[in-house]
Amino acid sequence: MSPPLVEVSEISRSYSMRSGMFGRSTAVHAVDGVSLTIPKGETLGLVGESGSGKSTTGRIVLGLEPPDSGEVKFDGKPMAALGTAAWRAQRARMQMIFQDPLGALDRRLPVAAQIREPLDIHGLGTPDAREERVRELLRAVELTPAHGARYPGALSGGQRQRIVLARALATKPDFLVCDEPVSALDVSIQAQVVNLLCDLQAQLSLTLLFISHDLRVVRQISNVVAVMYLGRIVEIGSADDLFARPEHPYAQALVSASPAPGRRSAGRIVLAGDPPNPAARPQGCAFHPRCPHAVARCAREVPALAAVGGNRQVACHLVTGAETRDAA
Amino acid sequence: MSPLVSIAGLSVAFSGVPVLRGVDLALGKGEALGLVGESGSGKSVTWLAALGLLPRHAKVSGSVRLDGREILGAPAAELDQVRGGRVAMIFQDPASALNPVLTIRKQLCEALALHRDLQGNAVKAEARRLLDLVGIPDAGRRLEAYPHEFSGGQVQRIMIAMALAGNPDLLIADEPTTALDATIQAQILELLSTVRREMGMAMVLISHDLGVVAENCDRVAVMYAGRIVEQAPSNQLFADPVHPYAQGLIGALPPLDGPRRRLTAIPGTVPDPAMMPDGCAFAPRCTLASESCGHTAPSLAPIADGRTVACIRAEASRRALLGIAAE
Known part of the structure; x- marks a missing residue:
């Protein structure tokens, strides 16, 4: 182990x-x-x-x-x-993901900017490298850069949770x-x-x-x-x-x-x-x-x-x- | 046997956007x-529309018959006899369904006074009997308590007691256990099935949890984007789903025993009601979709005894079967 x-x-x-x-x-x-x-x-x-x-x-x-x-x-x-x-x-x-993705995201910022935020906070990479990393993260959670330009309100619940996941993974x-x-x-x-x-x-x-x-x-x-x-x-x-x-x-x-499914409540x-x-x-x-x-x-x-x-x-x-x- | 409730072609649109697109459903006496x-x-929305509980701007069409009588668009006086009387409804969030500043006795007695011909002490005695029936300990004393003095599971029990006040023939339980913990969910589901058996009441259990429905219902209808896509006895549906969406839902459920397998996720998301695709609404997410799926929406057609499916693939295979039988 x-x-x-x-x-x-x-x-x-x-x-x-x-x-x-x-x-x-x-x-x-x-x-x-x-x-x-x-x-x-x-x-x-x-x-x-x-x-x-x-x-x-x-x-x-x-x-x-x-x-x-x-x-x-x-x-x-x-x-x-x-x-x-x-x-x-x-x-x-170490990062955390919560139940309610809408509560964890800022509704007034495009989601790509929010994925980038931890990179800015921890000062990781050059600005260009950060942009590249955001694109890479979006791909990793099976979304496109077009999704990144949207606001949280314009994404579905599953997509929002992917964004939260991408942001959590930003700092590796x-x-x-x-x-x-x-x-x-x-x-x-x-x-x-x-x-x-x-x-x-x-x-x-x-x-x-x-x-x-x-x-x-x-x-x-x-x-x-x-x-x-x-x-x-x-x-x-x-x-x-x-x-x-x-x-x-x-x-x-x-x-x-x-x-x-397939089991009745007996027992x-x-x-x-x-x-x-x-x-x-x-x-x-x-x-x-x-x-x-x-x-x-x-x-x-x-x-x-x-x-x-x-x-x-x-x-x-x-x-x-x-x-x-x-x-x- | 004539059905207790039969819904035909029920459609609902909110400001021009269709959310229910022709639902046909029948329910027998005492059936779950x-x-x-x-x-x-x-x-x-199906049941809110059927009981006339949607806001006025909702456009409802179709037919809902209770014991053969049309109740869709019936006058308010008649609907008041149906709602809470013959058909009762309980909701996911029981705490917000009770008035926080009135005692449980006041609220239960109100329901009893509206729907039962009881006077004076008989009302209170009946209220107490109902609380006893749903398993609230020390019912006599607890009648004087306020909603906040009860736990979530107990509040749902009180909601069930209120629903039973009118001796309904049909109980519609809309996600009754979703807000409750697992062990409390088991208690409430057991209570519902006991009550149903004892009172010979029919029940519609609305849930997103396939397991809850499978264990507590005789028959299951699967809905997708405002239509019923498959209907079958529950054991058959879970053992052998026919519609690709029903298959997807069951495949997406992680198993609790046996080997772990990768979940078969349904790609994409539910279509926006304002931009419903032509033809079958599930086609854009369906792995088995062919070109013809995009042309016309398949109708719900019988494939076996008590089973109906709305999928052109199922229809094609049924025709093939019938063709063989005809020869």
Whole structure:
């Protein structure tokens, strides 16, 4: 296996939230002790429901937000302090793509100018070389220079996302964080962008952190997948293997809730209860109030992520603590 | 059996731009029909037009019959009996469909007062029964709560309760789970199928998610650029799609198990309604298109029992089959 490009160890991040105008402020643990490593040229998929801390993890990995504790290492070096020259140099090697391309683009600038912007900011190449690079990037995302002259409003959703992708690739980054990049797109356009992303990754040997709630898309693009629930990773393993045989009860429910053509809903696990509120994290295993298999221990102890053979790790007392189950 | 709803030649144009170009659709009593297609294909507009919910500047033509009675262009008094009474509709964004400053009880009772002949305490009792039915815990107390006190999944449950207030024969669910998380989506879909079974209600499920439709509907209609391009029982459609667009949609869906394959993306984008190509609207994106596809738009023709397709290739192969049968 190639050496890791991104190493995240035990990062946590909490926000304070006030309930009501005069209420007491409470800490919301958005991310709680998350560790990840992404080898060079590979893709790590991060799945989970809203409020599970996927996006916050992505933002911390990219240095857009400092972690409260823990550390992010990029290419073996810790992230430089926000706003310094070293940070800027590091940031040119890592880029981010968001869900809403229209929100990420300036409506009053032709898109080619926006693709060029990172080159100007980081002072890469001569002005002529920058123009050439913009044309090259447009070609790379399968658009023409004519598209570059247009404004975002005159492009379709799929084309806009290609522009965002082109801009992200302008500085020749090694690492890309994609936060729900295809969720707003129609199925046929989604497939175009997913294919393009796979091709570009292979050509440029990009390393990706791919955040999505769509299990199908995540499986399509990822080598390794991590499932998050309330700020913690509950299961992590190779994409094919994890989706074929999820071990954690939450991962099982998530996989089974993903509708598939040609399969009727018989046998689907329907979880009771609402999606969890990060401000009121249950004691013990955060999933236990909704878990169909929860035992007394789950309400007391937080399960740690432990290896269960292969490269799979699961945080569940019932999966990892086989001896307790036998004893019970 | 006469259909519950039959739509024929339904067309809609907004300021001269056609968005719905002749939709024919029939729905039996108690049947679950799925409507899939990309944004702008006319899935929602079909039902908004059928129920007279489009703004006045929309030009609507064609016919929509409910139990044999024409409801397109019917007087407002008659439509008020249909909407919310015989046909109910729920939408993608449930939070914006509820009034934030009224309690759930007020809003549910309003729907009940309009469509049911109930008085005094009976109204409140029925409102409570409905909340119970859709699985809101502690229904009696929660009636006095405001919409913001419920989670997204619960608000959608309340919308379903309101839709059921008029004892409808048909529920139109327009992307009912799109804004919800996966595990909550599973809950709502299960609720919809339970309610449908218990009340013997027909349902139209509008969704861009092929998986959701496949699992919850008996029959599926695929729409493209304001027309239905294929209609089939759901298991047959997903196992063996005939129209190239339906094939493309299914091929574009990443598999959740088995080997990974490169996705077969449909090239290009949906045509602009103002600049609709001549002939088949899908032809410019179709890998199998021939010259004749650009001449006339194919009509929806039966290819097998309960299956119709609008594609000249399908028509040609059907003629060939019929020719063999005639010999």
